[in-house]
Amino acid sequence: MAQSTETTDWVSRFADEVIEESERRAPGKPVVVASGLSPSGPIHLGNLREVMTPHLVADEIRRRGHRVRHLISWDDYDRYRKVPAGIAGVDESWSEHIGKPLTSVPAPEGSAYPNWAEHFKAAMTESLAELGVEFDGISQTEQYTSGVYREQILHAMKHRHDIDAVLAQYRTKPKPADAARKKQQQKPVDEAELEAAEGSGAAAEDDGSSGSAGYFPYKPYCGNCEKDLTTVTSYDDDSTELTYACTSCGFSETVRLSEFNRGKLVWKVDWPMRWAYEGVVFEPSGVDHSSPGSSFQVGGQIVGIFGGKQPIGPMYAFVGISGMAKMSSSRGGVPTPADALRIMEPQLLRWLYARRKPNQSFKIAFDQEIQRLYDEWDRLDAKVADGSALPADVAAHSRAVRTASGELPRTPRPLPYRTLASVADITAGHEDQALRILSELDPADPLASLDEARPRYDKAEAWINTHVPADQRTIVREEPDAELLKSLDEEDRKALRLLLDGLADHWSLDGLTHLVYGVPKVRAGFSADATPKELPPEIKTAQRSFFALLYHLLVGRDTGPRLPTLLLAVGQDRVRTLLGE
Ligand SMILES: [Zn+2]
Structure with missing residues (x-):
């Protein structure tokens, strides 16, 4: 049975706060924590903090015997904004889909998945399983197109003037470049700057826009071309009759919003609506969300319109990557959680998140630093085993190696990563040689099979093969000098x-x-x-x-x-x- 590590680290302190708040808001109900991910392309390793922060808190709550739901909202009903660079099986022709929901865009050529969003969700889902993250995935396409949010949409339309008044407080002020972006879109700085330079289009899309018929927090996807380049030209509160026109293809139609399911609330209204709908008590967001006019801050003012409350929402700091310059740029150089899990065990990756408070930034190493990190991890493992580790370190270790459901699979013989990397380097794929060498490390207790050193051996081998430049590889001399x-x-x-x-x-x-x-x-x-x-x-x-x-x-x-x-x-x-x- 997994043990609780109460009040010894940041995770347990948040768990205390979240349990207490949940009891106050919804006594006797499961605790709800949430993350949001946009499958608009490969999901960046930096965005894993969006999931790991609530995961660790949810897991602590579960360890204490409470019921908890960790929702991951897949924002797959968002518009396709641009064709990301460097995706295999995708060319410029994908730009004709810009403006459609991500689930209406074809998957990259050769994909086993039915559409763009599913393709990129699948890779993330697989990594989350390896990391031991349990969650309830919610497809926003499914929610919106099945009419789950109908009442909320009608309610938002009815109160559009109140919503408009909240948003108007920020419209006149110049916005920081990042404030309007969705919360988990962590990107390299140059790309963020590029988007900011594109102008205010993205901002308007996030909070809705006012046409001659007034402000509407809802945008239909066009019934002809499926794009969201539509303008609501009239709306009748009593009949819920809505007329929109598409600026892309010229199509126009009048629908009854009480039975229409092809559109969505704009982001700054959508997010607080979901807090209220799901009863979310804890949902963190990226650092730029403390700024005035940011979606978290504005959401706190809008959520009341839906009869809900803002969740406890710590900001998390940027997670950097070291050593990516040397990595293949076949996928635009964007490292994903799967890339990290190819070179390190899930325990190590979990530990990196568990040991740092959300407001502390850190780097995930793809360069030589990974060897030092593994040495540090092995020392901690040994200290935990002999009882000499400090309580906060014991807590971080425990969160790394197990969840409330049990231990993550471990490498039976966790030989030092740097030794495994060297052996993989020198033997260049000859497993019999690798086994011989590894057995000679400790002749008194030799390795019976390479499998005893797996999966750590495979991770070290993958690191050597994919992240160590050719001029740093070791080539043993054929002949004496x-x-x-x-x-x-x-x-x-x-x-x-x-x-x-x-x-x-x-x-x-x-x-x-x-x-x-x-x-x-x-x-x-x-x-x-x-x-x-x-x-x-x-x-x-x-x-x-x-x-x-x-x-x-x-x-x-x-x-x-x-x-x-x-x-x-x-x-x-x-x-x-x-x-x-
Ligand atoms: Zn159209």
Whole structure:
């Protein structure tokens, strides 16, 4: 049974607050938390915080035995705004669909899914399953086109003057570039600036617009061309008769809104309507939403019209990515959660979100930093196991490795990521070799099968293959460097001899570590077991130059994977040959 980690971290403090607020608003009902995602293209890894923040809080609430629903609203009835760059199976002809609902746009060529939105939802859904995120997905296309929100739409139309009055407070003020954008649209800065430079079109689309017939918070999709380039030209409150004209194709029709299901509330009205409809108590949003006129702030003023209350809505800070420049730009260089899960286990990704408060930004590493991160994670894992970790760290660890439903699948033998990466680097896909090397790491308890090191091994291998540039890959020399060997002085030769003589007795990760550090000590007249305190500082210089010599002889470069790992990877016979024995 998963244990509660009450009041030890930010997650539990939010859980306290959310449970209390939910009891006040809807006694005895399940707690409702929410996220919103727009499947307008690949869902950016940065947007995962939109889901992870409420997920962690919902999971804590569930651990405490309360009923909780985590809604993910798929904003798939939003308009298709633009054709994203670099999507396989998509060309410029997709621009003819701009203005249609995302569920009415064809999926990329070759997709197994019926439309654009479903295609991009599927990838995200798969990643969320791997991350252990339980949720109720709500398709806004389904909600709107089946008439679920009919009463709310009629209500909003009836109170359009009140809504207009709220929005009017902000219309005269110049808006910050980001304020009108939807909350989870986290994008690289240059792209955000580009959109801001496009002008105020997006802002008008978010809060509705006033034509000669007045302000309407509702926009029909055209009955002929399906686009939202429509203007409401008249509306009768009693009959609910609505007339609209399409500025794109010229089509016009009069419908009865009490039975019409092809349109939606504008974003700034849609969002608070859903808070009220679902009884959402907790829903975070991105940092730009504290600004006057932002959708969260305006929503707080509009939600009352629908008889609801604004949720507790912490702002979350930007999540950056390091090392993406080196990544293939085949998909426009946009990393998705699936890209992260190819190179790291779900536990590690969950931990990154759990250990930082939502208002703290952090980076997800696709570069060398991932190795350091994994070292840190393994140290924490060990501290939790021996009971020496601090309470907040124990909480973050617990949220990373399990949910209220149980433990996430773990790698049975979690060998160090950097070792696995080095082995994958050197063996270049030869699994039998990889197994041999990994078994020699700890000869007393050898690996029986590579599967024991999976899936971590597969993640490290994927990282080496996709994120380490070719000039940093390790290529073991085929032949000894005869010239370098010939040029060695007496001291270097003696050091190599000492190493070669010790190989057989030290053939394990620990043994070789002791040996490679020990050789320069012994050559300087000290014991191989001497501690740094007993040694002069020059020893460090001697060790560095000895290591550089070994790297040159083995891989023809100054540096490489850690030497003990490299030696194991190269294998004893080949090491002897390359070192000139
Ligand atoms: Zn039309």
